[in-house]
Amino acid sequence: MVYVAKHKRKVMGKQIHQTLFEKRKKLDGTESSLSKIRKEIEKEKVESEYLIPEVKNWIETDSVKEVKERVKNWLSLKHPVHIIGPTGCGKTLLALQIAKERGRPTVWINGDESITTTDLIGGYSQVEVTSIRDKYIHNVFKDKDILKADWVDNPLTLACKYGYTLFYNDFSRSRAVANNVLLSIFSEGILELPTQFGEGRYVKVHPDFRAIFTSNSIEYAGIHRPQDALLDRMVGIYMDYYDRETEAKIIAAQSGIKEEYALLITDMLRSLRSKSPPEELIGTRAGVMVAQALKLANRCDKRSIKQLLADVATSKTKNLNHFNEKMKIIEKL
Ligand SMILES: Nc1ncnc2c1ncn2[C@@H]1O[C@H](COP(=O)(O)OP(=O)(O)OP(=O)(O)O)[C@@H](O)[C@H]1O
Ligand SMILES: [Mg+2]
Numbered sequence: 131m132v133y134v135a136k137h138k139r140k141v142m143g144k145q146i147h148q149t150l151f152e153k154r155k156k157l158d159g160t161e162s163s164l165s166k167i168r169k170e171i172e173k174e175k176v177e178s179e180y181l182i183p184e185v186k187n188w189i190e191t192d193s194v195k196e197v198k199e200r201v202k203n204w205l206s207l208k209h210p211v212h213i214i215g216p217t218g219c220g221k222t223l224l225a226l227q228i229a230k231e232r233g234r235p236t237v238w239i240n241g242d243e244s245i246t247t248t249d250l251i252g253g254y255s256q257v258e259v260t261s262i263r264d265k266y267i268h269n270v271f272k273d274k275d276i277l278k279a280d281w282v283d284n285p286l287t288l289a290c291k292y293g294y295t296l297f298y299n300d301f302s303r304s305r306a307v308a309n310n311v312l313l314s315i316f317s318e319g320i321l322e323l324p325t326q327f328g329e330g331r332y333v334k335v336h337p338d339f340r341a342i343f344t345s346n347s348i349e350y351a352g353i354h355r356p357q358d359a360l361l362d363r364m365v366g367i368y369m370d371y372y373d374r375e376t377e378a379k380i381i382a383a384q385s386g387i388k389e390e391y392a393l394l395i396t397d398m399l400r401s402l403r404s405k406s407p408p409e410e411l412i413g414t415r416a417g418v419m420v421a422q423a424l425k426l427a428n429r430c431d432k433r434s435i436k437q438l439l440a441d442v443a444t445s446k447t448k449n450l451n452h453f454n455e456k457m458k459i460i461e462k463l
Contacts, residue, residue: 173292181235181294183226187383191376194224197369201228201342204365210316210341212301212361215369218413220380221344222299224369229295234338236295237285241303247311251323252284281326286311290321293338301343306357312341316363348408374400377414385421391430395420398435398463402443405459409446416442436460 190198204211205228213221229236239250289296301309314320321333343364371377374396382392399417406412420438424430440460447453 177235181237182233183230183236183297185223185227185230188223188227189376189379189383191372191379193373193376194220197367198224198228201225201367202231204367205232205340205342208340210312210343210364212343212345212364212366213369214345214347214366216347216371216408216411216413218415219369219371220414221346221369225297225299225342225344228342229297232295232340234293234295234340236297237289239285239296239298239301241298241300243303243305245304245308247308247324248284250284250286250308251311251321252282252287253325254279255282281330286315287321287323287333289341290315290333290335290339293336296339296341298341298343300346300349302345302349302353302356305354306360309356309360312360313357313363315339316341316360348411371400371403371414377417380414381417381421384418385425387421387425387430391424392417392421394430394432395424395435395439398439401463402439402460406443410443410456412443412446436463439463 201211201213201224213225215221226236239245283291286296288294311322311324314322315335319335321335323331323333347368372380374393377399378389378392378396381387381395382389385392395417399412399414399420403411416439419442420435423438423441424434427434440457443456443460444453447456
């Protein structure tokens with residue numbers, strides 16, 4: 131029952147009487163808005179401290195800029211973009227740089243065999259059980275169990291709710307069934323949380339939500355092929371190793387060695403690449419590793435580069451014969 135004052139007392143034209151209902155309404159409003167503001171501040175703190183990607187020594191030559199702008203243009207049209215390319219060509223760093231330039235918080239998922247829809251959307255993290263046993267009157271026994279489930283949002287739900295950038299790395303490593311939930315996001319703009327009930331079951335996708343996927347082109351054909359309907363809603367950008375000058379600049383920037391030495395490493399790296407089968411190609415990362423090792427040893431002669439190149443390339447050799455063949459190629463570089 132709500133008490134409504136019929137004759138509001140006014141002093142000099144101002145109302146001085148408040149009904150209990152009005153008082154409560156004012157109090158509730160103030161308190162809930164305060165806690166709302168507190169929550170908002172907390173969220174913003176987490177977003178700026180943990181969710182803005184950090185990209186160190188970013189190199190942007192014309193070829194980097196070209197592919198970056200292509201991805202950004204598709205994203206501005208709200209299409210999810212799938213970057214596909216060989217190992218170590220720079221997919222992840224490109225995606226992170228784009229996410230950083232968007233200025234929105236970014237959430238990250240790493241695809242693998244064991245990923246389930248729950249890993250993407252979230253679930254009930256814990257169930258709180260409260261038991262009340264009332265023996266106030268000796269022969270009357272009241273027992274009440276209250277079950278309260280706590281729902282926790284995982285990256286995909288967070289991104290859809292708050293308009294974050296979703297970065298789904300190595301997405302084709304996850305089984306297709308785990309990614310079914312993405313379909314309604316990209317077609318209807320609705321995220322469905324299958325284990326939730328009532329209103330909470332459907333989340334309207336925030337207008338700032340964007341998604342960037344990456345896949346390794348070597349693995350892509352062999353691992354789980356994503357559902358056709360999903361690929362149909364995405365834009366695919368094929369990315370190869372960057373050009374010689376860009377690779378050298380990246381190697382120099384990520385290791386701190388002089389650019390002329392970085393060019394020497396790049397040339398050997400590219401020459402070895404041209405003689406390797408697709409599953410043994412080594413990317414720009416291998417060049418960065420060689421350069422970092424040279425910097426540590428404080429020398430830069432062809433012999434050392436060849437030796438270090440052999441070390442990083444060996445991780446992809448199958449057996450001793452294979453290794454000897456690779457060494458011969460490296461010797462001739
Ligand atoms: N534009 C760039 N500026 C500076 N460094 C870069 C740039 N692009 C790539 N790199 C460096 O090159 C290396 C490989 O890049 P990255 O890890 O992004 O490759 P990837 O394609 O995601 O590899 P993988 O297929 O193994 O996931 C990293 O050391 C990264 O820091
Ligand atoms: Mg990567």
